[in-house]
Amino acid sequence: xxxxxxxxxxxxxxxxxxxxxxxxxxxxxxxxxxxxxxxxxxxxxxxxxxxxxxxxxxxxxxxxxxxxxxxxxxxxxxxxxxxxxxxxxxxxxxxxxxxx
Numbered sequence: 001x002x003x004x005x006x007x008x009x010x011x012x013x014x015x016x017x018x019x020x021x022x023x024x025x026x027x028x029x030x031x032x033x034x035x036x037x038x039x040x041x042x043x044x045x046x047x048x049x050x051x052x053x054x055x056x057x058x059x060x061x062x063x064x065x066x067x068x069x070x071x072x073x074x075x076x077x078x079x080x081x082x083x084x085x086x087x088x089x090x091x092x093x094x095x096x097x098x099x100x
Contacts, residue, residue, distance in 0.1 A: 001039040003049065003060070006032055010064045017068035020057050020094070030057060058098050066096045 009015050019031040028051040030041040041049045051057050054071060073090040
């Protein structure tokens with residue numbers, strides 16, 4: 001889903017939540033959940049939209065209606081060979097608008 005599609009779906013109230021997924025190396029990816037399914041947000045060229053921080057995401061989303069917003073950190077155990085594939089992610093609700 002591209003950013004303009006996200007805006008259209010958000011305005012119509014079809015987005016259940018947004019997840020800002022934190023990856024190693026200070027990279028953040030944005031994922032919209034709609035009807036229980038994940039939809040990674042892509043740039044205009046179709047590549048994954050890479051964000052630098054929570055504030056960068058908030059700046060990008062400032063024109064969108066407020067919706068549930070979560071910061072997701074994956075567990076390192078999920079990436080280890082031979083470990084069970086249980087979801088051990090840390091999922092923390094964050095404010096959609098900055099408090100600054």
